[in-house]
Amino acid sequence: MAHEDRAAHDEVDRIVAAWHRERPDLDVRPLEVLSRVSRLARHLDLARRGAFDRHGLETWEFDVLSALRRAGTPYRLSPGALLTLTLVTSGTMTNRIDRLAEKGLVERQPSPDDRRGVLVQLTPSGLARVDAAFADLLDTERTLLGDLSEQDRTQLASLLREALLPFDAPHPH
Incomplete structure (x- = not known):
């Protein structure tokens, strides 16, 4: 068609x-x-x-867990890095880390570079949860793209990238 x-x-x-x-x-x-x-x-x-x-996660929880997962082994970042990646305030991030820690999905660890600093790290449970949710998400997104051919998907991605570039460009302060 x-x-x-x-x-x-x-x-x-x-x-x-x-x-x-x-x-x-x-x-x-x-x-x-x-x-x-x-x-x-x-x-x-x-x-x-x-x-x-389906994996017991809120969207914001997935955002934080996936930022940690994308960081690679050992799946940890500073709260400041998480702020940058998730675009929330410091107070909001502290609350989110607390809630994820209560659920056993992340843990705080002392920073090896700053004795006053902490790092947030995925727990094995958090790693398993984010991996399963991400696989499910990809299946869901493939379904949303429906019958688009691979060529159409590539073209659409390219056109959307062009439309978004001005918004993703670094803004001078």
Whole structure:
């Protein structure tokens, strides 16, 4: 089935057609892309929550655990590094580390480089949980991409990267 046939009558097409009818003086073409991105983000958020829930995790818990997992062996980072990777405040991160430690998913360890500092490290239970949740998440995300060919997925990823680059660029202070 051609891409045009599949996408010809989705909800965004109906919204765009209604705006064309009601406001023919406006260029509503940005809606054709960004409304679809927004709708896909909502579906992705629900699917991710489901994948994490199946492993007893909240989205924020997965974010912290996966940041530690991506750090590589021994799966530990400073609270400051976790702040940078998860974009939350210091107080929020302290609370999150406390809650994850209570669940036995992370532990605090003294920093070998700073006797006053601490490092946050995945426990074996945390490592197993984040690995299982990540595998489930990838299966869920593959399902969301549906029948897109590998070539279409690559092209879509490239186009979205181009759209996001200005937002991910370092900002001068």
